[in-house]
Amino acid sequence: MRIALAQLNYHIGNFASNTDKIIHAVNKAKEEKADLIVFAELAVSGYPPRDFLEFDDFIDCCNDSLRTIATHCVGIAAIVGVPTYNRNDKGKRLFNTAAFLDEGEVKTMIGKTLLPNYDVFDEYRYFEPNRKFETVQYQGVSIAITICEDLWNITDDPLYVVNPVDELMKMKPGLLINIAASPFNYKQAEKRKQILCKNAATYRLPLFYVNHIGAQTELLFDGGSLVVDPTGKVRDELAYFEEDFRVYNLHDVVNRISDNEYKPVAKPKVELIHDALVMGVRNYFGKLGFKKAILGLSGGIDSAVTLVLACRALGNENVRAILLPSPFSSDHSVDDAIALAENVNCPFDIIHIDDAYNTFVRTLEPYFRGLPFNIAEENIQARVRAVILMAFTNKFGYILLNTSNKSEAAVGYGTLYGDMCGGLSVLGDVYKTEVYELAEFINKDGVLIPLNTINKPPSAELRFGQKDSDSLPDYDILDKILFQYLEELKSPKQIIAIGFDEAIVRKTLKLVNTNEYKRYQTPPVLRVSPKAFGMGRRMPIVGRYLS
């Protein structure tokens, strides 16, 4: 049996585009004499469709698409992910389904058993778990079809009380297929490979695995679809961060015969994050039908890295940088920003915010008279910049890119409706220390980001001589504490036991928890770590815990 894997970039709810892509791949697989083609989980709708799933009309559109696709499956079978109605009289109204298409028809529907409902996943919100286990017979092979999480209960500390593969093994399958929607984070590809290889080896079955690629707002899918032989060795993997399509001979995989030997490509974390962010920006704009980005360029490291990533995603001519010096900006900031804009060759303008800032101060003078300059005046500057940048978006149809990093977002070191504005947060899941790593990576073949931007002490420049370190611990320490709390879910005691100063730990965690209200209103964050702000981290605002 010849099996084609189609790793495609879908668009949520864009049925015309998704269906076209799928049919195009079916036809290509036929040309290449494949017997079976495999698409990803919920390919028809795109993943995650979220509450669109609650609309019958949306499910009906999925069904119509599926039937159209089925008519093209003559002389070839296909496995396609699609949401379908639960026709039983009890349980949630939908199944997360792998449809087996053949002879122009939908032949079998296999439901997903294990529904991830943690971090960014909400599948039990919509779907009833499958409880009926069956394999599909095709060309003399008994195929065990599973959907993403169905293979992930193979651990020492299982999250679910059922393991669907154990159930399927009772039907003695000769082939294991998994269709997935497994989003990227910098650890995920390795973890995924381990789990898949463990399944193949444990059940002594060849495994074909198809993932999504492409970004759906904050969720980035990196592809890396996989073929594993029955000893648990990877035979081949599809591209990362790109659409891909390949055909395999099942016999060769089972018997471990390979044309070209598989060589794993292990990219460093910083390069993975870089590639993921570029794809994230590109797809956000592309899928929303926008071409041009704008951002405020301060001369600091965050906006510098954001600018380079945006230029790589959209083309330098499509990214406009606005330098917005205030009375408190240093000369070198403007120089550094200009140098960068010239290095990347993107359009830029310099707009002084002194007049607008001074006008606000004058307007507020009757009310603020006699009170010292404080965060109110600092924030006015950040907000004046936002008003100007947003005016450009409204006048010319740009999307404003947010340049805040994860460390700032964590401790609330940013101005709501000021520098926290934007349609998309590019670096919101990248700690400050990682932003520096990205800058080094960007500069690896020659200086693009001015060295002064990289070497000077970080500053918001909202008052004279201000440095981030005036109000925050050094980022080297801060980021480590944040990592322990946000990602490792450690208690203050545990973090202090690692060796961090108690006062700094308590202050940091308090800042994290009292700034939930700010993060509630920030733009969607491109997710590159196992724990990003946004849908994957849901916190009360009025809570009082470590706050």
Added chain:
Amino acid sequence: MRIALAQLNYHIGNFASNTDKIIHAVNKAKEEKADLIVFAELAVSGYPPRDFLEFDDFIDCCNDSLRTIATHCVGIAAIVGVPTYNRNDKGKRLFNTAAFLDEGEVKTMIGKTLLPNYDVFDEYRYFEPNRKFETVQYQGVSIAITICEDLWNITDDPLYVVNPVDELMKMKPGLLINIAASPFNYKQAEKRKQILCKNAATYRLPLFYVNHIGAQTELLFDGGSLVVDPTGKVRDELAYFEEDFRVYNLHDVVNRISDNEYKPVAKPKVELIHDALVMGVRNYFGKLGFKKAILGLSGGIDSAVTLVLACRALGNENVRAILLPSPFSSDHSVDDAIALAENVNCPFDIIHIDDAYNTFVRTLEPYFRGLPFNIAEENIQARVRAVILMAFTNKFGYILLNTSNKSEAAVGYGTLYGDMCGGLSVLGDVYKTEVYELAEFINKDGVLIPLNTINKPPSAELRFGQKDSDSLPDYDILDKILFQYLEELKSPKQIIAIGFDEAIVRKTLKLVNTNEYKRYQTPPVLRVSPKAFGMGRRMPIVGRYLS
């Protein structure tokens, strides 16, 4: 057996306060010779604790609190809601537990079986469903203890494949207790009563039901704890929107003996919404430790109603109204706003935004030269107001109240980082037509909101002669279309079939779906309907469905 019901206002993660409240009620119940006191679901932690539940330290704090509470349960038993570890080797790490405390100890832990995971609920994100059914023996009575959703599968179209009460009935209980966290919407109290009465009647058991009261950010709990006799008749209900405590004689309930007859109080929808919003504002401030609110008062209906609600929640002296006329504001707007501020007797100021607006126009002139006045200039006005209001919050420690309504939020008729700012959206779940109903309700005993504010055509006043109806359908029609789409989940075809104009329907739904990006960044919305924007409605931003 004498049973006390304690309906309390908890604070998420505020273990000291929650524990104190619970112990205080235990002692009061002892004084009143109760044998058993019942508290709400997850009383110890507050509801919903969201991802705090992922921290072991948080669960340990819950456990510590529970053990402290248990030491006070001598001579009285208590049922208290608390998250606990799942000690089995499979499944999620927690149970949503009803702890039965007696003789100074935790005697039994009963897990919740049915975990709501729809709308605002995410319980399967954290909890393993209970599969072990047992009753608790106490003073000769076999008590079936259930938690909230456990009683809700008693419908013709059951959401779950198990009904825990059916399982518990095998143990022949003599008493049904349900501890709940059932948030308010204007339909919920009636629905809840029906479900509870149906349970009592179906199983022929007396039912004691305890709910939360109080607001946790967007979720408003209305209380209304209930006692139902074995024929399914309500014997008594506790207060709405207030803490309450009462003791009942089980014998009297079983035998339908009542001191004072139960008379249901059916408040009209508008009054329920009014009371819920006042509580929501009051608790948001109180639990965050803030006292004073600020808002922009335009002379229009939304900010007028918000102001009155805020004054009722916080005291008129704690609400500061800022009138921010632009060059496009009409005289009557300022007059109407002043009249209202004087009627409610709150501090107010008039700050003209002409200077700031003109400064921005001048600053942007080199870039916008020759281009017509459009939404860019309109939005500058809204954003200038936001800068001024936010400066006040930063200088004096106010929280800015957002005044947008649900109709505007739905179609994106608002300026991001402008009038969409604020710490809390008071009317974000109230359609424009319902805002008018609230205004009439507020004026029922005398004019507080000027009649001109109520009677003039709605306008954002961002250009000369502008009316909402220039770009939107009349609110009478718009709100009905929105209701069909947002709350009834109807398709365009179905909505058109009701009798609405096809072009208006398609335009409206497109506006809803293309403005997801704006709603992503709005403040938390006090939820008063069965389907509010926020955690209860999760939509993709890059989706393309009806957009």
